[in-house]
Amino acid sequence: MQDEFKAAARKTAISVAAAACFGLALNYTKSSTAALEFASGYLVEQSLSVDNLFVFIMLFEYFRVPPAFQQRVLSWGIVGAILMRGVMIVAGVAAVKRFRWTSLLFAGILLLSSVKLLMEGDEDEDVGDNLVMRLSRKLVGATTEYDGDRFFTVVDGAKRATPLLLCL
Numbered sequence: 001m002q003d004e005f006k007a008a009a010r011k012t013a014i015s016v017a018a019a020a021c022f023g024l025a026l027n028y029t030k031s032s033t034a035a036l037e038f039a040s041g042y043l044v045e046q047s048l049s050v051d052n053l054f055v056f057i058m059l060f061e062y063f064r065v066p067p068a069f070q071q072r073v074l075s076w077g078i079v080g081a082i083l084m085r086g087v088m089i090v091a092g093v094a095a096v097k098r099f100r101w102t103s104l105l106f107a108g109i110l111l112l113s114s115v116k117l118l119m120e121g122d123e124d125e126d127v128g129d130n131l132v133m134r135l136s137r138k139l140v141g142a143t144t145e146y147d148g149d150r151f152f153t154v155v156d157g158a159k160r161a162t163p164l165l166l167c168l
Helices: 002-029 033-060 067-098 100-119 131-140 164-166
Strands: 151-153 158-161
Touching: 002 033, 002 100, 033 067, 033 164, 067 100, 067 164, 131 158, 131 164
Parallel strands: none
Antiparallel strands: 151 158
């Protein structure tokens, strides 16, 4: 665990140093405005990354995803997020421009999610007992059991979604 932390810290330091060097290069080759715009964009992206990490942790905990399967669902989730980001940006901007109150709605959802995460105890809820799993079982016949790192499994001859797909 200690080695993983050191490796992650080293990669993070290299990434931040490379971004800082790029910003300095922009300052000298283009302008201070270009460097400031890059730095602003970089900080916004880093902030959004931390926000995404918060969501990933919540989802993995909610669906009790075993650590061995988290990398697979995370990789596919990133691909889906890239595709969905464009759609959501367009729809979100349109909604916020048309209905100003949607900003408050989105902020409220984030606030409630963070409060719930902070207030949560350490009790282990069975993955089959949470709301998403109960609805998924009723609507599409999802299974409550993981089948390795598969998104689908076959139960009694029928293809069923696993909790890993629902987490994705």
